[in-house]
Amino acid sequence: MNQRTARRSLVAAALAALACLQPARARAGDVEACFTASEEGQRLRDEGRLREARARFIACGAAACPALVRSDCAGWLADVTARVPTLILSAEDDQGQDAADVRVTLDGAPLAARLDGKAVEVDPGEHVLRFERAGSDPVALRLVVREGEKLRRVSARLAPPATARAGAATPGGGVTAPREDQAASPPASSLLLPIALGGVAAAGGVAYAALGLSARADADRLRATCAPRCAEADVDAVRTKVIAANVAFGVGVAALGGAVAALLLRGPMPAAPAAAAVHVVPLPGGAAAALGARF
Structure with a gap:
């Protein structure tokens, strides 16, 4: 070699x-x-x-x-x-119809380009699903997915944007503005005056009945014991009870009328609150009452 x-x-x-x-x-x-x-x-x-x-x-x-x-x-x-958990995603439009052209993200990362009814896999834990569709407001759903949870159904209801829902389209292509002639419900504070006047009317009626019955009983007693030579002080006491009963009656009637007027004047239109006043003037043998109001 x-x-x-x-x-x-x-x-x-x-x-x-x-x-x-x-x-x-x-x-x-x-x-x-x-x-x-x-x-x-x-x-x-x-x-x-x-x-x-x-x-x-x-x-x-x-x-x-x-x-x-x-x-x-x-x-x-x-x-x-x-x-590994799995979810079945679905979405409906404002008419309750299934929507397939919906994009879904999971915690900001793409999850589904459209909804086809098939289950998708996710990791367990807390997540935010965001459903987006052209012409609709996006919908975000927060949910906690558990290990081993299979075929959990998650659905979103999609609606048109708020600006589109604010008015309905007219045949001429315009937009109907929201109605402004519907009055808001009156506040609960507007019932305070009628309730207060009603309470005064009830108290006046009770006082009138009590004083009237007491004065009548005293007068019957004087007629049976000393009339016509009764002491002036005893007669004045009976007369005072009669006047007080009449005053209570007048106040009760005026308050009742004021309560009714306040209920009738209570309205939804914004206006300055009505001012009501009851005037009672004692008179010999009775009393005079008057109801005044400022609007």
């Missing part, structure tokens, strides 16, 4: 050795990747990022990975797959 032939043999042997070493190096890299995917999958699973964890467990369960790693990853993959 000459020198040239020997050199060729050495080169051929080196190339053969390199060819044998290359698969070994590739296999070593695959094994390292398997262990890395296994560790990352366990970490993501513990953080609740189940969808990402599932992808790692699929990688470490490949045929190129060692048998022990494949076995562990296969078990973890089955567990994570069972724990």
Whole structure:
């Protein structure tokens, strides 16, 4: 064998050795990747990022990975797959009809380009679903998704923008302004005056009855015992009760009339509150009452 032939043999042997070493190096890299995917999958699973964890467990369960790693990853993959929640998303328009041209985001990230009735996978935890459709106000729903929750139905009701709902389109293409002739309900404070006057009327009626009966009883007693020579003080006492009873009667009638007037004048239109006053003037043998009001 000459020198040239020997050199060729050495080169051929080196190339053969390199060819044998290359698969070994590739296999070593695959094994390292398997262990890395296994560790990352366990970490993501513990953080609740189940969808990402599932992808790692699929990688470490490949045929190129060692048998022990494949076995562990296969078990973890089955567990994570069972724990991944799924949602069925739907939306309705303002007429109650199903809407398919709706885009949905999950915590700001795209989740569904349109609604096709198929279940979508999400990670467990608290999320914000946002439904968006052209010509409608977006709807945001906050919900807590639980591990292992499957086929949970989540629906949104979409409505036209608020500016479109403010007025209805007319046949001529215009917009009908909201009605302004509907009065608001009167406040509860407008009932205070009628209630107060009603209470005064009731008190006046009770006082009139009590004083009148007492004065009548005293007068009957005087007629039976000393009339017509009764003491002036006793006669004045009976007369005072009669006057007081008449005054109470007048006040009660005036208050009752004021309560009725206040109820009739209570209206929804904004206006200065009516001022009502009751004037009672004692007169010999009775009293005069008058109701005055300022509008």
